[in-house]
Amino acid sequence: MQTRIGAPTLTIEKARQEASTVFLAKVFNWMAIGLALTGGIAYLTASTGLALSLVASPMFFVLILAELGMVFYLSARIEKMQPTTATCLFLGYSVLNGLTLSTIFLAYTRTSIAGTFLITAGMFAAMAVYGLVTRRDLSGLGSFLFMGLIGVILASIVNIFLKSPALYWGISMIGVLVFVGLTAYDVQRIKQIGEQGIMAQGEVAIHKGAIIGALALYLDFINLFLMLLRFSSGSRD
Template structure:
């Protein structure tokens, strides 16, 4: 009986691991699609006059507010909207962000943007792997990292008036550390969702969960990229 129980436990553990792996793959696939939409559109728009118009007009603020509204809407209503709607909104958000990020091509060289993207991808991959394989429970980091995120947002607002160079670089460095930590934390949280049976809740639940997970990791990646660009981005001036 002990052997049978042990075998059953191993089989259950293997099943959970396989389900988690499949779910993580869905999440990373959608995240990659979102990044491809954003990067491709940002590059294409940067080849036109539209990027300059966005940067020099209230349209930039409108786009940022629209993106913020979409993030809040998707996060709050993900369980109540159709999977296809959630997917469409995520792709629409990625496209909006592509329009917004086209302006970075006006400030930084393409070479430095590409190099920073590779650095971001390497750091993100490293922390994502850590979040997947570590046995340490990272859930306790969540509230601490969230408070840190709120802190740097408030500090950034204050620095808009102070215009302090030292505060700017301090915020940037702390921000990098926060999003590095959030990457590992969010990947472990998504992995746990897979282990706890989301794959058994039906295709709709899986798709909604994958989109929410993709949005979360997409935001981690984009924010980490923009913060690292402050350090590694080469000015066009």
């Protein structure tokens, strides 16, 4: 006579995995929407010549400050927001980022931008898969990567005044490593959120969780792209 003691456990584990898969799909869908919106706005802004006017205007710095404010506000207040508000902030941030990123078309050729995008997509996908399948707990890596991110930001600010080529390339290389690591870390973290029952908390929690998860992955992708673009040979300089 066969025993079925393990059957309930297997059923629960399968349900958790299925819930996590559905949640991850929602996160990646919103991330893709954000990236598509940013890319489309950046291309149109550059094609119409508005990028050149924008970079020469004080409005460029206003947009950057607005972007930072939206990211911090969305991250800090997501739990108290309505889903529609969270969605509008994420999409609004994607639009603003498209406007500011349009200026890369002034510094790099379209071929180099497209090539770097494909490389970024490949690296991002590889690390996302690693984050999904690895049995290693990456939670301890998060604190280390966050420290690295702070270091990159501070060094970048310092180099605005030093203008050191060596520091510039050092920041770029470390930045690539940081955002590659953050991609795996964030994907694993989002997977765990899906496994821990967010799909049973109602549409409001699911939607807000998907938006904040999409924002994290969106930022990982964009920053990895910008770091890799520094190594492009297609500069207009």
